[in-house]
Amino acid sequence: MPIYEYRCPQCGEKFEKIVTAAAAKVNCEKCHVPAERQLSVFAAPATSSASACKFNQDCPSAGGHTCGCGCGCHSH
Numbered sequence: 281m282p283i284y285e286y287r288c289p290q291c292g293e294k295f296e297k298i299v300t301a302a303a304a305k306v307n308c309e310k311c312h313v314p315a316e317r318q319l320s321v322f323a324a325p326a327t328s329s330a331s332a333c334k335f336n337q338d339c340p341s342a343g344g345h346t347c348g349c350g351c352g353c354h355s356h
Contacts, residue, residue, distance in 0.1 A: 286315035294318075 287294050288308035295315075297306050308315045 285318040285320050287318050288313060288315050 282302070283296050283298050284302070284306070285294065285296050286306055286308075288311060290313045291308060291311045293308055293310045293315075295309055299306060302317075306315050306317070307313060
């Protein structure tokens with residue numbers, strides 16, 4: 281189940297919640313009004329740059345991926 285980030289439009293409270301569906305309505309834990317789901321940014325350390333990938337042109341992730349043989353292009 282994914283963890284989503286939310287922000288209350290009334291009190292500004294920010295919190296995370298595990299939900300079973302992306303469309304699930306979530307109320308603020310403080311004031312109980314419907315909260316707004318926020319854009320979450322996933323970060324991971326880079327093992328190499330896209331330009332260092334010898335399969336750069338064939339890789340579907342080329343142009344910004346972090347190769348490290350885990351980019352999903354299956355050419356390594």
